Amino acid sequence: MHILEAIFLGFVQGLTEFLPVSSSAHLRIVGLFLPDAKDPGAAFTAVTQLGTETAVLIYFWKDITRIVGRWFRSVFRRDVPKGDPDVRLGWLVILGTIPIGVAGLLLKDSIETTFRSLWIVAVVLIVFGVVLGVLDVVGRKVRPIEQMTFRNGLLVGLAQTLALVPGVSRSGATVSMGLALGYTRPAAARFAFLLAVPAVFLSGLYEAATSLGDSGAPFGVVDTLIATVVAFVVGFVVIAAFMNYISKRSFLPFVVYRIALGIVLIVLLSLGVIQP
Numbered sequence: 669m670h671i672l673e674a675i676f677l678g679f680v681q682g683l684t685e686f687l688p689v690s691s692s693a694h695l696r697i698v699g700l701f702l703p704d705a706k707d708p709g710a711a712f713t714a715v716t717q718l719g720t721e722t723a724v725l726i727y728f729w730k731d732i733t734r735i736v737g738r739w740f741r742s743v744f745r746r747d748v749p750k751g752d753p754d755v756r757l758g759w760l761v762i763l764g765t766i767p768i769g770v771a772g773l774l775l776k777d778s779i780e781t782t783f784r785s786l787w788i789v790a791v792v793l794i795v796f797g798v799v800l801g802v803l804d805v806v807g808r809k810v811r812p813i814e815q816m817t818f819r820n821g822l823l824v825g826l827a828q829t830l831a832l833v834p835g836v837s838r839s840g841a842t843v844s845m846g847l848a849l850g851y852t853r854p855a856a857a858r859f860a861f862l863l864a865v866p867a868v869f870l871s872g873l874y875e876a877a878t879s880l881g882d883s884g885a886p887f888g889v890v891d892t893l894i895a896t897v898v899a900f901v902v903g904f905v906v907i908a909a910f911m912n913y914i915s916k917r918s919f920l921p922f923v924v925y926r927i928a929l930g931i932v933l934i935v936l937l938s939l940g941v942i943q944p
Contacts, residue, residue, distance in 0.1 A: 670888070670891045671890075671891055671894060673702050673703070673891070674891035674892065674894050674895040674898075675894060675895065675898050676698070676702075677695055677698065677699070677708055677712075677716070677895050678716055678719065678894065678895030678896065678897070678898030678899040678902070679898055679899075679902050680694050680695060680698050681694075681695060681713070681716045681717065681719070681720060681895065681898075681899040681902075681903070682719065682720055682723075682898060682899040682900065682901065682902025682903035682904075682905075682906060683902055683903075683906055685717065685720040685838075685839075685899070685903055685906070686720070686839055686861070686903065686906050686907045686910050687837075687839065687906070687910060687922060688800055688837045688839050688840030688843060688844075688919060688922050688926075689793075689837055689840070689922055689925060689926055689929075690789075690793065690831075690834060690835050690836060690837035690838075690840065690926075691713070691717070691720070691837075692713045692831075692834035692835075693789045693793060693834040693835040693837075695708050695712070695713050695716075695834075696708070696713075696784055696786065696789060696834050697786070697789070697929075697933070700942050711780075711875040712892055712895070713834075714868075714871045714872045714874075714875040715872050715875050715876050715892050715896060716892065716895045716896045716899045717868045717871070717872050717899070718868065718869065718872035718873070718876070718896055719895075719896035719897060719898070719899035719900035719903060720868075720899050720900065720903035721864065721865055721868040721869055721872070722900050723900050723903035723904035723907055724861050724862075724864065724865055724903075724907065725865065726904060727904060727907050727908065728858075728861065728862065731862070732862070732865070734754055735754045735755075735757050735758045735761075735862075736758065738752055738754040738755050738758070739754065739755050739758030739759070742755040753814055756816075757813070757816070757862070759818070760816055760818065760821035760859075760863075761821075761862055761863055761865075761866065762866075763818060763821050763822055763825060764821045764822060764824055764825025764828065764863045765825060765863065765866045765867050766825065767822070767825045767826045767828065767829045768825065768828045768829045768831070768832070768867045769867065769870065771829040771832060772829075772832060772867075772871060775832060779832050779833075783832065783833045783834060784834055785944045786933055786937055786942065786943075786944040787934075787937060787944050788833060788834075788835065789833075789834050789835035789930075789933065790835070790930045790931075790933035790934045790937065791835075791930065791934075792833055792834075792835035792836050792930075793835045793926045793927070793929055793930035793933070794926065794927050794930035794931065796830075796835070796836050796837065796840055796841065796844070796926070797840075797922075797923045797924075797925075797926030797927045797930065798923070798927065799844055800840055800843070800844045800847075800919055800922070800923055800926075801919065801920065801923035803844050803847040803848050804847055804853075804918055804919045804920070804923070805918075807847035807848060807850060807851075808850040809847065809850070809851070809852045809853060810850055810852065811849070811850045811851045811852065811855065812851070812852060812855050813851070813855040813858050813859050815851075816851070816855075816859060820849045820851075821859075823845055823849065824842050824845045824846055824849075824859060824860070824863060825863065826845075827841045827842050827844065827845035828841060828842050828860075828863060828864070828867065835930075838860070838864055838868075839857065839860050839861070839864075840922075840926075842856070842859070842860035842863060842864075843856045843857055843860050843919075846859060846860065853914040853915070853919075854911065854914060854915050857910070857911065857914055858911075861907070
């Protein structure tokens with residue numbers, strides 16, 4: 669039965685990772701309705717995100733290899749100017765990754781316990797849904813990713829740290845900051861996805877090394893790997909559809925969904941139907 673549960677959770681992870689609705693919150697919520705009614709855990713979430721981030725690597729393969737290649741040439745061979753847009757973007761991703769790396773290490777215990785309370789999840793689903801909705805309306809949405817400054821890259825990186833709390837949404841937080849700074853929806857989403865790659869891979873590999881052998885973990889190694897593969901396949905389809913969607917439409921459906929889900933969670937918690 670664990671394999672079927674893992675497949676389902678992998679599907680949920682792949683479906684929600686790139687949408688501004690919080691994949692970690694959905695895994696947390698969906699876990700309540702599995703036969704054993706268990707929280708998949710922060711480690712399971714982090715490892716399955718390796719699947720969705722692999723989808724990002726493949727989808728943006730040309731961009732990523734070009735950025736990495738030119739960054740290395742600029743730093744070590746010095747045959748590419750430091751002002752090159754790809755070199756600049758490489759430094760922006762590095763700079764923007766530092767905040768979540770530091771916060772992740774400092775808040776590790778809270779991430780695995782306190783932050784996973786469904787009361788917190790419900791509140792931040794609503795609050796950051798409203799934030800995304802407001803910024804999508806008032807944001808100027810005129811700046812391309814090529815105009816990303818180091819200051820703005822750091823601000824988006826700081827926003828990414830909020831995703832350590834299930835319910836915030838990594839893409840939701842970083843895209844919201846991008847919109848607040850005047851970037852277009854595709855530019856904000858593109859930088860958000862590129863910025864997530866190093867953070868998610870480092871986090872997932874760390875959790876894989878430290879937690880998958882834990883006999884007390886809800887899912888074993890095989891179940892988690894299956895979920896990760898499913899998340900990759902579904903995630904690749906979703907990221908392509910999402911990038912196409914936001915080039916033409918607003919985030920309003922996601923805002924409404926977040927608020928509705930948060931309200932439903934609060935009602936169920938208040939009635940004692942589910943436990944926090």
